[in-house]
Amino acid sequence: MKRIISCILAVIFVVSMVFLGIGCKEEAAPAEEAVEEEAAPAEEEAEEPVVEEKKYEGVELKIMVHAGSSGERPIYEFAEEFYDKTGAKISIETVAWENIMPKLMASIEAGEGGYDISYTNPEFTYTLWPNLLPLNPYIEKYNYDTSDWFEAAVKYGEGIGDDPDIRYTIPASMVVAPVFYNTEKIPEYPTTWEGYEEVLAENTNPPEEYGLAVAGVPVQTVRQFYARFWSLGDPLLTPDWKPLINNENGVKALEMLKKTIDNFTPPGVLGWDNPDAGAAFASGLCATYEGWTGNVLTFLENPAENKIGDNWAVAMYPEGGTGNMTDNSFAIFKTTKNPDAAFEFVAEFTNKENSKRWAVEYALETPISSIYDDPEVQAAQPWFKGYKEALDVAKPAFWRVPQWIELFIPTGEMVSKYLSGEITDPQVALDQLAATWEEAIEKAIPDFEYME
Amino acid sequence: MLTGYRKWSIIFLLPSGLFLIFAYVYPMVYSFIMSFFSYSMLIPGAKPVFTGISNYLSIFNNLAFLNSLRITFIFSIVAIFFQFIIGLFLALVMSANLRITGVFRVFMFIPLMIAPVVVGILWRNLYHASYGVINFFISFLGIPPQIWLGSATKALPAVIVVEIWQQLPVFAFILAAGIASIPTELNKAALVDGCGRMRIFWHITLPLLKPAIIVAFLLRIIDTLRMFDIVYTMTQGGPGTATKFLSLHIYEKGLRFFDIGTAAAQSWFFLIIVLLIEIYFIRLILRRGTAR
Numbered sequence: 001m002k003r004i005i006s007c008i009l010a011v012i013f014v015v016s017m018v019f020l021g022i023g024c025k026e027e028a029a030p031a032e033e034a035v036e037e038e039a040a041p042a043e044e045e046a047e048e049p050v051v052e053e054k055k056y057e058g059v060e061l062k063i064m065v066h067a068g069s070s071g072e073r074p075i076y077e078f079a080e081e082f083y084d085k086t087g088a089k090i091s092i093e094t095v096a097w098e099n100i101m102p103k104l105m106a107s108i109e110a111g112e113g114g115y116d117i118s119y120t121n122p123e124f125t126y127t128l129w130p131n132l133l134p135l136n137p138y139i140e141k142y143n144y145d146t147s148d149w150f151e152a153a154v155k156y157g158e159g160i161g162d163d164p165d166i167r168y169t170i171p172a173s174m175v176v177a178p179v180f181y182n183t184e185k186i187p188e189y190p191t192t193w194e195g196y197e198e199v200l201a202e203n204t205n206p207p208e209e210y211g212l213a214v215a216g217v218p219v220q221t222v223r224q225f226y227a228r229f230w231s232l233g234d235p236l237l238t239p240d241w242k243p244l245i246n247n248e249n250g251v252k253a254l255e256m257l258k259k260t261i262d263n264f265t266p267p268g269v270l271g272w273d274n275p276d277a278g279a280a281f282a283s284g285l286c287a288t289y290e291g292w293t294g295n296v297l298t299f300l301e302n303p304a305e306n307k308i309g310d311n312w313a314v315a316m317y318p319e320g321g322t323g324n325m326t327d328n329s330f331a332i333f334k335t336t337k338n339p340d341a342a343f344e345f346v347a348e349f350t351n352k353e354n355s356k357r358w359a360v361e362y363a364l365e366t367p368i369s370s371i372y373d374d375p376e377v378q379a380a381q382p383w384f385k386g387y388k389e390a391l392d393v394a395k396p397a398f399w400r401v402p403q404w405i406e407l408f409i410p411t412g413e414m415v416s417k418y419l420s421g422e423i424t425d426p427q428v429a430l431d432q433l434a435a436t437w438e439e440a441i442e443k444a445i446p447d448f449e450y451m452e
Numbered sequence: 453m454l455t456g457y458r459k460w461s462i463i464f465l466l467p468s469g470l471f472l473i474f475a476y477v478y479p480m481v482y483s484f485i486m487s488f489f490s491y492s493m494l495i496p497g498a499k500p501v502f503t504g505i506s507n508y509l510s511i512f513n514n515l516a517f518l519n520s521l522r523i524t525f526i527f528s529i530v531a532i533f534f535q536f537i538i539g540l541f542l543a544l545v546m547s548a549n550l551r552i553t554g555v556f557r558v559f560m561f562i563p564l565m566i567a568p569v570v571v572g573i574l575w576r577n578l579y580h581a582s583y584g585v586i587n588f589f590i591s592f593l594g595i596p597p598q599i600w601l602g603s604a605t606k607a608l609p610a611v612i613v614v615e616i617w618q619q620l621p622v623f624a625f626i627l628a629a630g631i632a633s634i635p636t637e638l639n640k641a642a643l644v645d646g647c648g649r650m651r652i653f654w655h656i657t658l659p660l661l662k663p664a665i666i667v668a669f670l671l672r673i674i675d676t677l678r679m680f681d682i683v684y685t686m687t688q689g690g691p692g693t694a695t696k697f698l699s700l701h702i703y704e705k706g707l708r709f710f711d712i713g714t715a716a717a718q719s720w721f722f723l724i725i726v727l728l729i730e731i732y733f734i735r736l737i738l739r740r741g742t743a744r
Contacts, residue, residue, distance in 0.1 A: 102707050105493065127494045127710075161496070207582070216602060218690040268581025270691040271601030276580075285582075402494045406709045417692035420604040444495040 054087030056341045064103060066120040067094040069328045070294050070365060071172050074358040075119060078349050088341045097121075101405075104128060108333070116336040117346065121326045122157065122169045126402040129161035132168040133332040138343040139167070145352070150174060152325060153367035156396050169329035171367040172350050172358075177223045177323040178390035180281055180289040180296055180383075184311040185209075193231070193256065196318045200264035203287035211264030213277040213286035215295075218416035220274060221257075222408060223323025224290055225415045226397060229253035230452075231321030236397060239449035243437045245411075246430035254418055254426040261419055270420050275299075284308045290323075293387070297363055314386035316393055324408075325394030327367065359384070365391075395452045406440035487717035493710035500713070507717030517718060519693060520701035523608065527697065528676040531615040535672060536665070538616070539623025544653075546624065547631040560625070563618045572685025575614045576601065579686075601687050604694045611683050611695050615676065622675075623668050630664025631657065663737060670733045677726055698722055 063079075065072055072094060079090035093115075095103050100120050107114030108131045118124075125132060139146065146154060153174060158167050181189055185203050190196045200211025214224055229236075232249040244250070261269060266280060274295035281289035282299035284307040289296050293314075299305040300312065316322065330346040332339060348354060356371050358364035360380040365387060371377055372388040398404035414423075414433040423429040487507055489500035511517055542560065546553055563571070578585050579600035587597040600610040634657060642652045680699040683689065689696035702722065706715030 098708075101710070105710075127496055130496050216691070217688045218692065219688065266582055267597065268599040268602035270603070271576075271579070271581070271599070271607070271687060273688075280582075402496060403492065403709075405494070406711075409704065409708060413690075413693060413696075416690050420602070420691035420694065422604045422692035422694060443492050444498070 054085070056338065056344075057087035059086075059088040059338045059341045061088055061090050061116045061336075061338060061342055061345060062114070063090060063092050063117045063119060064100070064107070064115045065092055065094045066100060066328060067096045068294065069119070069173070070175075070363060071119055071328050071358075074362050074364055075349065078345075078354070082345055082348065086341065086344070088338070088345065090345065095120075100124060101127075108335075111335050114335060115333055116338065116342050117333070118331050119172070119328060121175075122160070122171075122329045122331075123326060123396075123398075123404050125160050125168050125329075125331055126400055126404060128331075129168050131334055133334050133336070133339055133342075134163075134166045134168060135170060135332065135343070136165070136167055138339070138347075142343065142347050144170075144347050148352070148370050149367045150369050150391055152391065152394055152396075153327065156325075156399055157327075157329070160400055169327075169331045170346050170350055171327040171329045172355075173328045173365045174325070174367050174391050174394070175292070175327055175365065176325040176387075176390050176394040177227075177291050178293070178314050178316055178387055180291075180293075180312055180314055182281070182284070182287045182308055182311055183313050184308070185287040189313070189315045191318055193228070193318050193321075197260065197264075200260065200288065204264045206266075209284075210266045210280075210286045211288060212260060213280035213289045213291075214261070214265060214269055214272070215274045215277045215291055216261065216265075216270035216272050216416070216419070218412040219409060220291070220412065221415040221419065222397075222412045225253060225257055225411065227290070227317040227321040227323045228256045230395070231317060231319040235450070235452050237437075237450040239451070241441050241445060241450050243434035245437070246427065246434040250430045251426045254415065254430065257415070258419055258426075270416065279305060281312075282306050282308065290317075293363070293365065293383075310382075312383070314383040314390070316386070316390035320393050322390065322394045324397040325391070326396060397452075399451065400448065401441075401446055403440045403443055406443075407437050410436040410440075483716040484720060486712050487720050489713045491712045493712055503713065507713050508721060510714070511718060511721050516693070516696075517698075517701060520696050520698040521722075523694075523696060524677060524679070524698040527608065527612055527615070527679065528673060531612050531619075531676050532669065532672050534612075534616050535620050535623045536668070539620055539668070540627055542620070542624040543627035543631055546628045560621045564621050566618070568618070568681040569685050571614060571618055572682040575610075575682075576686050579610055602691055604691050607687055607691060607694045611686060614682055614686070615679065618682070619672065619675065622672065626664050626668040626671075627661060630661045633664075634660045666733055666736050670730060670737075673729055673733070674726065677722075 063075065065075055076092060079092060083089055093103075097120075100118075101124055104115070104118060104124060105128075108128065138144070149171075153171050157169050157171060158165065160166075160168055179189075182203075186199050190199055202211075203209055204211040214220070226236075229245070229250055232253060234244050234247060234249045236245055237243055266285065269277070272280075274291055275298070277286075277289055277291050278296035278299045280286045281296055282302075282305050300308075330350070332342045332346065336342050350367075352368055352371070355364070355366040355368050356374060356377060359366050359371055359374075359377045363381050365384075366372075369388070372384045377384060398407050401407070410433060414429050414436075417423045418426055418429040423432075486500065488502060488504060490503045490507070491500035492498055546557060546560075550556075566574070577583075581587065581597060581599045581602060584600070586600070591597065598606065600606050638656050638660075639652055642656055647655070678699050679697055680703065683695050683697055684700065687695045689700045698718075702715055702718050705711050705718060709715075
């Protein structure tokens with residue numbers, strides 16, 4: 001028996017060696033060919049042009065990109081172009097908004113092994129700026145042009161951190177939530193809240209049609225509330241950081257929003273997230289949509305989802321109202337081994353030529369103001385006209401405050417509590433919110449005045 | 453001196469031991485230490501400041517935490533109660549050796565095989581007030597369309613239903629295994645003595661099923677108290693705070709607000725509550741073991 005087993009094993013061994021040999025031979029073949037290929041050009045060396053080594057050959061840049069942001073697809077496209085042009089290999093990691101801060105913090109702990117560049121909202125830099133590369137020297141070195149930026153892009157990108165003149169970010173897109181409206185149902189967009197409510201009422205005939213589509217999960221209600229509050233003229237806080245949100249305008253704004261949600265939106269919107277709202281507008285169910293552009297453009301660009309064709313436009317909120325503005329910016333980490341390559345990537349991606357290209361191809365909302373007036377861009381993205389008007393009045397919430405998220409998320413929660421009836425008195429809801437804000441601000445009272 | 457056997461035991465156990473220390477013990481010890489500090493990582497340059505037990509004391513004044521704790525317990529108790537009742541019924545059906553039992557078991561497993569995030573998204577659509585299938589079906593009963601996830605009163609029951617649906621098989625299979633382990637002689641003897649089916653169930657099956665019931669409760673309590681993914685994808689804790697479970701609350705404190713000290717103290721407080729419940733159930737199991 002032992003002998004039989006030994007024979008079988010020996011046969012298996014021999015057969016495997018034969019196959020292994022064949023495998024080795026197959027693998028060896030290209031190597032020989034490679035030698036031949038190498039030899040061939042050597043004969044023609046005199047005629048062939050000398051191949052120049054690319055500027056950043058061997059360099060690798062790791063970029064964290066805010067998943068789902070309008071810059072995501074252009075960054076992927078540009079990464080390949082940048083590699084072809086400079087030899088710098090770009091590895092991209094897309095991260096959901098919820099995970100951005102933990103990822104960035106972990107990356108900072110990792111030091112040199114972490115990200116070289118991040119592409120996300122600048123609010124995160126209010127905390128992370130000590131780990132970021134000041135970009136002013138690179139802006140000068142590369143003659144990077146910022147002269148045509150929106151005022152907000154210039155103003156809110158500087159002064160983060162200790163030094164008011166230092167800039168840590170280069171914006172690629174300006175983000176504000178405007179109002180999308182169905183031009184067939186609303187031929188003339190109203191300029192007052194009264195008029196706005198009138199058109200919403202005219203277009204609300206349940207269950208066939210409703211006036212407004214909004215995302216109603218807690219965090220998404222913030223901008224709808226701010227749009228109404230800011231249009232009434234008050235800032236969120238006093239210059240010495242005392243909440244104004246619970247004043248009579250706050251109560252009025254909250255009641256306005258509740259009236260709108262209760263009367264003019266489809267049932268269940270408080271459980272809706274952004275895609276639900278975008279789909280409801282694109283399907284023609286709702287005459288208007290208040291929310292981020294990307295969440296509705298996805299549906300409007302899809303013929304299967306878009307039932308309203310080209311009959312839509314974008315406008316700012318009535319009476320100068322605006323949701324909170326942010327942007328999607330590039331920041332470069334101090335730990336990067338290749339700051340020049342990183343800056344060149346950012347600078348080229350965001351230069352005027354490419355910004356126009358991204359605007360036309362991907363509807364990237366560039367911070368370069370004049371691009372919005374470009375006929376080619378306007379032809380490709382007619383909604384940019386209204387979006388530019390919305391950007392002109394846009395302002396950020398809690399600019400430069402590192403604990404901004406502790407002010408922002410409770411706002412949505414408290415607004416949602418009132419809208420859902422969990423709290424019935426708007427004054428009580430806003431007093432609770434003001435107390436939460438005070439507690440968060442107390443953690444580190446900023447040494448500068450609050451401004452919007 | 454270590455003997456050869458002991459020496460090699462230690463050498464082979466060392467890699468997994470080290471892994472456990474770095475992956476579990478160290479973070480737990482670190483979070484316990486941090487629970488005595490005030491530390492907001494959002495503030496640039498902030499350093500941990502020792503504050504003693506103030507993070508723990510603040511829990512009792514923290515209405516948001518207490519509200520989340522209340523919601524979590526309501527969710528856990530209601531979900532487990534219904535899972536037990538329905539699970540026991542299904543376990544009895546599975547133990548009845550019917551022709552369809554095999555197919556039934558396979559179908560029972562399906563909800564368990566779906567990732568929780570997918571379950572959340574799936575049920576979000578089923579509950580949709582305008583196009584949700586659930587409103588379509590209840591319309592046949594003459595019930596008007598309901599707002600499920602957008603309502604402060606219906607959102608929590610809606611999430612409980614999803615939890616019951618997905619985790620029901622766990623209860624059913626554990627109890628079915630328990631029923632299978634009951635000696636058939638007991639049932640036969642009871643039948644010979646003239647006991648009815650219900651009497652056999654109440655006086656033989658149920659008492660002998662107690663260890664399996666306790667194990668099922670133990671596992672389900674741990675799982676329901678740390679519920680996160682389904683509710684996050686379904687409601688994000690809303691509307692308002694109607695479905696803001698403790699895991700969401702602590703996640704927000706720790707990984708959104710980076711208030712590390714408070715989040716650590718709240719986690720430890722919660723862990724102690726869960727441990728006390730678990731110890732109670734484990735003692736029940738051990739007591740039964742000793743009684744035998």
